[in-house]
Amino acid sequence: MEVAIAVLLAPYGGAFINCLAACPTGFSAQRWAQFLVWGASLGTAAALVLGAIPARAHDSLPVQPVWAELLQAELSLVAGRHTAGLGVYVRDLETGVAVSHHGNERWYLASTVKVPVALAVLQAVERGDFTLDTQLRVRAADYVDGAGHTNSKSVGASLSVRYLLEQMIIHSDNTASDMLIGLVGIRAVNALVEQLVPQGIERITTLADVRRHAYGYLTPEAAHLTGNDFLALKKQPNDAERLQTLARLLHVPAASFQRASVAEAFEAYYDSGLNSGRLDAYANLLHQVVDGQVLNAAHTRYLLRVMERVQTGARRIKAGLPATARFAHKTGTQRARTCDAGLISVPRLGGLDRRVVVVACTRGELLTARSDRALQDVGAAICKSGLLTDGRPHDPLCLPAAHPVSRAGAHNR
Secondary structure, eight states: EEEEEEEEEEEEEEEEEEEEEEETTOOOOOHHHHHHHHHHHEEEEEEEEOOOOHHHHHHSSSSOHHHHHHHHHHHHHHHOOOOOOEEEEEEETTTEEEEEEEETSSSEEEGGGHHHHHHHHHHHHTTOOOOOOOOOEEOOOGGGSSSSSSSGSSSTTTEEEHHHHHHHHHHHHHHHHHHHHHHHOHHHHHHHHHOOSSSOOOOOOOOOHHHHHHHTOOOOOGGGOOOOHHHHHHTSHHHHHHHHHHHHTTOOOOGGGGSSSSHHHHHHHHHTTTTTTEHHHHHHHHHHHHSSSSOHHHHHHHHHHHHOOOEEEEEEEHHSTTOEEEEEEEEEEETTHHHHEEEEEEEETTTEEEEEEEEEEEESSSOOHHHHHHHHEEEHHHTTTTTTTTTTTTTSSSOOOOOOOOGGGGGOO
């Protein structure tokens, strides 16, 4: 079957020349594009299709940019090189073109949920509910295990909202996070997320309730765990000791636990969907933040600058990006789960920065160093695709892929 194409050319004044070409049905969408561009270079005024364009050519339009095809293939290679399950969603904010590798599946978001907490806090500041200099006092019930410096503060210590927000984002401080959630209310955080992303992100909880829910799959008594209990559990050298400590803290026999291990309890918790979401949905949230649809201009700049100062996940996506890139991001780390999500900005000559949103998570790998290497390879893949280098794939600015970590050389954190 052949398709007749009429191309009207006007190289001289208003005179039109009809050019008919008969092309086989295998003439690809890319070839059609090349043909029309060639026609346009000669002064094409219009293109009229005389006949039926094959469905397969029509369905493939618009043509994906080269970087997207390269990145899609590279992400498959990255996933095959590593033991961790990998999900990635990348969106070029200039064109809206996106690449997804299992990005429409539900992933555990870990501490990336702290970005919505920051948004709820900053919106409350804009309403005049309090200021970034408002002081909060540490309570014994506020302590949650994890990174950051707030746990070193004594009960009664006075800390500003600004300090807590920056600890939460830069160091992923769980105690700071829960103090801020206590200030604005967890319902306000979830209501904001539902407003911005009506579908795709599940219910967010406090960081303390993450532990209560997870250990709750061992015993319902876990609902009574306190801040000091979390700190005691964190100090245990292994899961066997953690189970015995949990039994002692809750005054229940370990034999009564409903699952055989801490690992099984956490996997059951992940299956519940709490603090989880699709990566494309989380990217939608970040896109709205970057575009200034969530906060005023001053607070948008402030939050992105704080996210550029993040100290966690230094060996994740950021380690795979070119040195010229800025990365305003938030990481998340929990048992057999890691994430890294944010805005990549790369300066371009004579124009605005290239801005790219990326959300990536791993699952199923206990050794965090292995998951970190997979996420580093995601950053390198984005660069090698040409998206960050003005269309130049495998630019010398891009780093080589990381070597997978052996079990002997990895550390769980």
